[in-house]
Amino acid sequence: MRYLLIFWALPLGLFWGWYGLSYHDINFGLGFFSREMNDLLFRIYGDILGIDPAIIPGMVARACVLDSFILLGIVAFRRRRALWGWFREKRAAYRSRDAAPEARNLSSAP
Numbered sequence: 001m002r003y004l005l006i007f008w009a010l011p012l013g014l015f016w017g018w019y020g021l022s023y024h025d026i027n028f029g030l031g032f033f034s035r036e037m038n039d040l041l042f043r044i045y046g047d048i049l050g051i052d053p054a055i056i057p058g059m060v061a062r063a064c065v066l067d068s069f070i071l072l073g074i075v076a077f078r079r080r081r082a083l084w085g086w087f088r089e090k091r092a093a094y095r096s097r098d099a100a101p102e103a104r105n106l107s108s109a110p
Contacts, residue, residue, distance in 0.1 A: 008071060012064060019057065 021027070022038035031037055039053075046053030076083060 004071070004075065008068075012068075015060075016064075 018033065019038070021033045022035060025033075025035040027033035027035075042053040042056050045056055049056075
């Protein structure tokens, strides 16, 4: 799980952190976080790909969501026995009377 956070969540966090700061021009005096750098970078990517630079952030967001679902599916598949055990335990607790104590009827409270 540690490697998942290092190699998946950290790069996504760094990219979206940079994008959010540069999109809103919160640059802390650094040119890397400026709106001009954001526009220049996506204009270069747009020229390389031959598409409008304005649609690239949306494409990256959809790719991140799709990759996240695929990655979480792989993790769930690898840990399916533990997940099924947890699910059965929760279902058994829900079906038993011990799962939730009787709630007091507060309609007759003073």
